Amino acid sequence: MHRLPRRTAPRGMTLLELMFVVAISAVVVTAITKTLIDLTRTSRVRDLNVQMQGEGRDALKVVERDLRQGSLGATQGVIWTQDSLGNVVRRPAVQILDNVTGGGGIDAKPGTDALLLVGAAPLGGRAAAQGDHYDSTQSLAVTETDRFQVGNGMLAGSYQQAAWSRITLIVDAVAGAPGALNLSSTQNVYPSGKLPKGAMVRAARARLYYVDVLDELVQLELLVPRVPASNAEISGRSVIARGFENLQIDCETDNGAVGACPGAQPGAPAAAEALWAFGAWNGGGARMDEGNISTLRSVVLMVVLRSGGPMIEQSGDPPIALGNQAALLPGLPPGGDRAQPYLRRAYRLPVAVRNVSLGAM
Numbered sequence: 001m002h003r004l005p006r007r008t009a010p011r012g013m014t015l016l017e018l019m020f021v022v023a024i025s026a027v028v029v030t031a032i033t034k035t036l037i038d039l040t041r042t043s044r045v046r047d048l049n050v051q052m053q054g055e056g057r058d059a060l061k062v063v064e065r066d067l068r069q070g071s072l073g074a075t076q077g078v079i080w081t082q083d084s085l086g087n088v089v090r091r092p093a094v095q096i097l098d099n100v101t102g103g104g105g106i107d108a109k110p111g112t113d114a115l116l117l118v119g120a121a122p123l124g125g126r127a128a129a130q131g132d133h134y135d136s137t138q139s140l141a142v143t144e145t146d147r148f149q150v151g152n153g154m155l156a157g158s159y160q161q162a163a164w165s166r167i168t169l170i171v172d173a174v175a176g177a178p179g180a181l182n183l184s185s186t187q188n189v190y191p192s193g194k195l196p197k198g199a200m201v202r203a204a205r206a207r208l209y210y211v212d213v214l215d216e217l218v219q220l221e222l223l224v225p226r227v228p229a230s231n232a233e234i235s236g237r238s239v240i241a242r243g244f245e246n247l248q249i250d251c252e253t254d255n256g257a258v259g260a261c262p263g264a265q266p267g268a269p270a271a272a273e274a275l276w277a278f279g280a281w282n283g284g285g286a287r288m289d290e291g292n293i294s295t296l297r298s299v300v301l302m303v304v305l306r307s308g309g310p311m312i313e314q315s316g317d318p319p320i321a322l323g324n325q326a327a328l329l330p331g332l333p334p335g336g337d338r339a340q341p342y343l344r345r346a347y348r349l350p351v352a353v354r355n356v357s358l359g360a361m
Contacts, residue, residue, distance in 0.1 A: 055243065056241060056345075058240075059217050059244070060303070060347070062219070063209055063301065063351075064301075066119070066207055067115075067299055068351065077092060077293040077296070078093065078160075078161045079091050079163075080163045080190070081165070081189055081224075081225050082165070086186055088188070091118070091226060092293040094116075095116035095227075096114075097116065097210075097227070098113055098261070099112075099113065102213070106210070108210045109210075109212055109215070112210065112248070113210075113247055114210035114247070115208070115210075115249060115301075116209075117207050118155075118205075119155075119204065120203065120204050120205075121204060121205045124147060124202060124205075125144070125146065125148040125149075125202070126144075126147070127142035127143045127144045128142065128199065129198065129201055130143060132197055133194055133195045134194045136163060136188050137185055139171065139180040140180060140181045140182075140195070141179070142181055145180070148203055149203070150169065151235075152167055152204075153203070153206060153223070155202050155204040156190075156195055156200070156201045157199055157200075158191075162191075163195070164204060165183035165184050165185045166223060168183065169181075205221065206223075206226075207219055208220040216239045216241065217241040217242075218240070219237075221234070221238075222235065223235050243306040244303060244304070244305060245306050247302070249301060249302070252299075252350065253296060253297055254297055255295075261296075262292040297352065297353075299350070299353055300349070301348070302346070302349075303346070303347050305344065305347065306344050307344070
């Protein structure tokens with residue numbers, strides 16, 4: 001008779017072995033948790049960066065296109081128009097405003113710069129003048145009227161300098177007679193006193209780009225080729241990008257220097273008009289006038305973009321100031337998204353503006 005082998009009780013873990021297992025498990029769990037957190041942070045930063053760059057790139061392309069289509073010829077680059085007092089004045093087609101103070105009905109962020117562009121609308125009506133017109137207060141006979149609209153601006157004249165006015169009435173061609181545009185001018189604003197036969201007439205627009213107090217890049221459609229004095233001179237407002245903390249504008253001039261844009265000189269024909277036109281909204285007036293616009297080779301846009309949302313438990317870059325320190329306020333309110341770190345990037349975009357014709361594509 002064989003005796004069965006004695007079964008021994010299962011051996012348990014010693015305290016030392018248990019401590020080793022717990023320690024190894026803690027290391028593994030910590031590593032996995034840290035990896036997941038890092039992946040989440042990296043994904044968040046990548047998404048914010050793509051969103052920020054995409055929106056900023058699209059917005060700067062809009063401004064760049066408008067700059068290239070502005071009415072800035074190789075010489076004057078001047079728009080002749082009429083102010084609200086009835087005076088005939090000349091304004092640069094590219095108006096660069098420095099260190100705006102805000103107010104005046106426009107919610108601009110103090111300390112940032114602004115850019116006003118006057119040029120032909122790329123998809124607007126185009127026609128040619130018929131006959132010689134000595135007074136812009138009279139009807140302007142044109143070869144076609146189909147794509148012009150009442151209330152819109154128009155430019156008539158050469159590439160270097162053109163007259164700006166608004167269309168108040170459109171008379172269609174009948175019985176072989178040419179169509180006509182009635183304009184808002186009460187004074188003759190044609191540069192040479194008359195508009196030659198065959199001169200180009202184009203639907204035009206004036207747009208003001210600025211950063212508002214909500215860090216949005218705003219495109220303001222204007223009824224006048226200057227910063228508006230009231231809301232009645234604004235035809236539309238649209239936000240083309242968000243997260244623009246700062247906008248600063250420099251100039252490259254004919255001598256190759258890049259820096260502050262030339263300012264309107266006291267006593268120059270445009271200086272008093274610039275102060276009148278921009279008033280308290282921009283105490284210094286326009287950065288360019290008809291005396292120095294011809295030296296402008298390129299406009300240099302410098303922007304600071306902020307992501308559309310905060311990063312998760314991760315330190316962001318400190319606020320970046322370009323030019324005016326007042327543009328970025330260091331004290332963010334406690335609590336809320338704005339108190340959390342954001343992803344920030346600075347970009348610099350030079351845009352050549354010389355020898356650009358009216359509305360050239």
